[in-house]
Amino acid sequence: MSTPDRPSADLQRVRERLNVVTQETRFALVQDLLGHPKGLPTLKELDYVNPSKSRTTIRQHLQQLVEADIVEEVTLPDDRRRNDLPYKFYGISDEGRAFLEAHDLLRAEETLRSVYERIEKTDEIERYEAAPRPER
DSSP states (O other), rough: BTTTOOOOHHHHHHHEEEEEHHSHHHHHHHHHHHHHHTSSSOHHHHHHHHHTTTTTHHHHHHHHHHHHEEEEEEEEOGGGTTTTTTOOOEOOOHHHHHHHTTOOOOHHHHHHHHHHHHHOHHHHHHHHHOOOOOOO
């Protein structure tokens, strides 16, 4: 039983996850994942839409989201990989989607997709966006 001074483990886990998700950079990354047309952007695509952040910073924040079970790293099977295209992608995990939905953080998903579509992209980013994605 929890006491006012000691929250239950479940409540503590929710607080920790909310802290992870609502940090500014990580929240922006979650929005980028939700806005991506296939829901599975590459690190390069995330880097492109977050020009004020270094790729290392983005990678570190993605790792924190992965550790919190909000995001999952998804890879293309070996037999579908091509040397000139990406094979590693990031997406909202099933558990992460349930968590975001339970805390009313998915309301803008359609709007985020609309905004993402309007971003001017380089040929390379368009090629990455069109790359085959793993089945989920």
